[in-house]
Amino acid sequence: MLRNSRLILAHLWLAFAAFGxxxxxxxxxxxxxxxxxxPLASSENYFMSxxxxxxxxxxVLTTFFIMGFGxxxxxxxxxxxxxxxxxxxxxxxxxxxxxxLVVATVFSGxxxxxxxxxxxxxxxxxxxxxxxxxxxxxxxxxxxxxxAMAGWxxxxxxxxxxxxxxxxTANAVLWLWTTVGVAAELLFIVIPAAFGxxxxxxxxxxxxxxxxxxxxxxxxxxxxxxxxxxxMAPQLxxxxxxxxxxxxxxxxxxxxxxxxxGLHHLFMDPEHATGFKSVQMVLTVLVAVPTLLxxxxxxxxxxxxxxxxxxxxxxxxxxxxxWKQPLVLATxxxxxxxxxxxxxxxxxxxxxxxxxxxxxxxxxxHFHMIFGGSVVIxxxxxxxxxxxxxxxxxxxxxxxxxxxxxxWAVGMMTLSLPWHWLxxxxxxxxxAQFDYTDPAISWWTPWMAMSLVGGILLVGSAFLFLWNxxxxxxxxxxxxxxxxxxxxxALHSGGTPAALNGFxxxxxxxxxxxVAAYAFPIAQSFIVKPPYAVVHRVDRxx
Amino acid sequence: xxxxxxxxxxxxxxxxxxxxxxxFIGATAAVAWGLxxxxxxxxxGQQEGLDWxxxxxxAVGISxxxxxxxxxxxxxxxxxxxxxxxLSRVAAGDARKGEELAKDTCTSCHNPNGxxxxxxxxxxxxxxxxxxxxxxxxxxxxxxRINDAMLPLVQPLTDxxxxxxxxxxxxxxxxxxxxxxxxxxxxxxxxxxxxxxxARALPGCRSCHDAPSGGPVDAPHLVGQYPAYVAAQLRxxxxxxxxxxxxxxxxxxxxxxxxxxxxxxxxxxxxxx
Numbered sequence: 001m002l003r004n005s006r007l008i009l010a011h012l013w014l015a016f017a018a019f020g021x022x023x024x025x026x027x028x029x030x031x032x033x034x035x036x037x038x039p040l041a042s043s044e045n046y047f048m049s050x051x052x053x054x055x056x057x058x059x060v061l062t063t064f065f066i067m068g069f070g071x072x073x074x075x076x077x078x079x080x081x082x083x084x085x086x087x088x089x090x091x092x093x094x095x096x097x098x099x100x101l102v103v104a105t106v107f108s109g110x111x112x113x114x115x116x117x118x119x120x121x122x123x124x125x126x127x128x129x130x131x132x133x134x135x136x137x138x139x140x141x142x143x144x145x146x147x148a149m150a151g152w153x154x155x156x157x158x159x160x161x162x163x164x165x166x167x168x169t170a171n172a173v174l175w176l177w178t179t180v181g182v183a184a185e186l187l188f189i190v191i192p193a194a195f196g197x198x199x200x201x202x203x204x205x206x207x208x209x210x211x212x213x214x215x216x217x218x219x220x221x222x223x224x225x226x227x228x229x230x231x232m233a234p235q236l237x238x239x240x241x242x243x244x245x246x247x248x249x250x251x252x253x254x255x256x257x258x259x260x261x262g263l264h265h266l267f268m269d270p271e272h273a274t275g276f277k278s279v280q281m282v283l284t285v286l287v288a289v290p291t292l293l294x295x296x297x298x299x300x301x302x303x304x305x306x307x308x309x310x311x312x313x314x315x316x317x318x319x320x321x322x323w324k325q326p327l328v329l330a331t332x333x334x335x336x337x338x339x340x341x342x343x344x345x346x347x348x349x350x351x352x353x354x355x356x357x358x359x360x361x362x363x364x365x366h367f368h369m370i371f372g373g374s375v376v377i378x379x380x381x382x383x384x385x386x387x388x389x390x391x392x393x394x395x396x397x398x399x400x401x402x403x404x405x406x407x408w409a410v411g412m413m414t415l416s417l418p419w420h421w422l423x424x425x426x427x428x429x430x431x432a433q434f435d436y437t438d439p440a441i442s443w444w445t446p447w448m449a450m451s452l453v454g455g456i457l458l459v460g461s462a463f464l465f466l467w468n469x470x471x472x473x474x475x476x477x478x479x480x481x482x483x484x485x486x487x488x489x490a491l492h493s494g495g496t497p498a499a500l501n502g503f504x505x506x507x508x509x510x511x512x513x514x515v516a517a518y519a520f521p522i523a524q525s526f527i528v529k530p531p532y533a534v535v536h537r538v539d540r541x542x
Numbered sequence: 543x544x545x546x547x548x549x550x551x552x553x554x555x556x557x558x559x560x561x562x563x564x565x566f567i568g569a570t571a572a573v574a575w576g577l578x579x580x581x582x583x584x585x586x587g588q589q590e591g592l593d594w595x596x597x598x599x600x601a602v603g604i605s606x607x608x609x610x611x612x613x614x615x616x617x618x619x620x621x622x623x624x625x626x627x628x629l630s631r632v633a634a635g636d637a638r639k640g641e642e643l644a645k646d647t648c649t650s651c652h653n654p655n656g657x658x659x660x661x662x663x664x665x666x667x668x669x670x671x672x673x674x675x676x677x678x679x680x681x682x683x684x685x686x687r688i689n690d691a692m693l694p695l696v697q698p699l700t701d702x703x704x705x706x707x708x709x710x711x712x713x714x715x716x717x718x719x720x721x722x723x724x725x726x727x728x729x730x731x732x733x734x735x736x737x738x739x740x741a742r743a744l745p746g747c748r749s750c751h752d753a754p755s756g757g758p759v760d761a762p763h764l765v766g767q768y769p770a771y772v773a774a775q776l777r778x779x780x781x782x783x784x785x786x787x788x789x790x791x792x793x794x795x796x797x798x799x800x801x802x803x804x805x806x807x808x809x810x811x812x813x814x815x
Binding site for chain 2: 196276281282499505509516
């Protein structure tokens, strides 16, 4: 049992409670948009629900899961107590109060601005204050990760920080950089408008600041999955991590190339000229590099495991892998969805092709496939792997865990492939209801029905996941001791370059690239003095 | 509980990796910026006959054209611009001062409660958005909305007084009800209100006139408005006698409505009798 298991379980259970509620809303939203009459269907309820679903999935599930998993890694990978656990509880408290504020404001119908805000739409200020509290709580986590890593380095001179902790700290550093944009947007523009201190906002500037956050946040969500790919999957498969160096390069590459790329979310926006959009498009291409490195390294690691288990021939090692291990299975399913999600991402980041899919269901489909599919399935698998260490109890049934992972993957594919297709055909997103009697769109019916089936599968899978987690707590303490948490050992660990044992040089590079990529796009708002948009309050009727 | 940590490298040049990494990242950055801000813009600019300097400025987003295109006031449909300072002045309107001022200026026709003495020719102004009232008062003052009866009354008002009056009448709401609960209209009228008519490029009335809508900030509320006044204004827009609607929005819409539709819409917005 871990010293901080209560702290970690509190974070993870809060994350999954939000997830459980949000997925039901997601299904209802699909039902409203589908050709079948849904209860309580109205535009107001739809946008209320979308805001709650997005905020819960994008901010609460992710942030609390990543914090909880980070504390787990800090204690297990470093084999030492977490520094300042009381501060960690303070961060948790701030986060939970913030999350409750968000829930209260959204469900009172005073914050139907969706989770990415869309100024000049303006909600009650307490919605934004709640989100800021969640972010501030996560900053405490970032500080604790940095302190934990620094403490270990001080006590272990000449040794490389264990990979899992290096990657977790890379994520903390990335998150600190990432949140600068949204914090500036909320604190300087949106919250003053929400309190009524200003009557108009520079929408271009708010969107530019949010774009700073909007793409890197995805890598913040994704890095725990990559930590599992590199440090947990090869271990559970009975093999070795092919290259520790390659793994570190990947995490550093996410930190460097994950940030100066957000303008690719604004390709169709008028406030920027083509030059800086193109700069950030080229840098976005480079974010594919760490993903390709990961695919290579993890496949090589799994091949080592498969061959050690007796697999022969070109692909015999694949069949020899222990697919009954939930995390190994999840890695395979995640990689499968990553091909689709990654391919869609390449379309989105291409300036010309982006115009075709802009604001269509394709985009919604893409981020569900890549986040809800590739990433969240690894959150499940990580949970199954670490829950025994947190509770001291073994899983009653690995079969149910595998069934849950399969149903999630099948559900996510069934949900998002029709959306991709309809998006290509021009189905617009952020629309509550469609008139299916219109001959122009009546052919959507079977596709929407298929997608809805995917949604039903996902809700079933989500409840099975929560059931599986609860099963740990219901199970009696197992007679056999829970094996200690071991992260994968690297096959090649000839020596880690000093630069890959810290973040100083990488932070300087991020600063240089961010200034070069964002200084002018932000500064032009003050040079050109663009027209402002009138604040449009959704929380008042007059 | 953990794996054996790997050793740090002890190469003679400990920063060799860092130097290579910085070199690689610098090279990729040079490609990104060079292609995007110089090479591609200059090549594309050549095809359009632009010099290299103009091409690069255009890619960065800097205008090289002399002077800005100032909007001309001639023939303007309204001189009210919703700049942050104007919005702040409207938001700062003082309803109590407005109430005092209204006693001398407005109440003989519009009553202290905003319900007018002659519903056939005058609007109800109770509970109208302050921005709607502010714009209409200024349009009359500037002559972009013709109203001979109102003109001498609003002419002497200062900008602050206009904002105060707008604040006062917007603070009232004596005919408030939820019109969605009172759908006393035919399906055709309800469709016009909720969805409009795509075949005629007509947006639904609700998309601008139902608070909180996403329409222009100065759109008035129609709920509770006198039917004779609504119908008269729609006819005036359709005939072009009233033309203080920015971008000709209401003129375009009203011209496509049939006389029967105008009557039924006007009756609908009056609400329960």
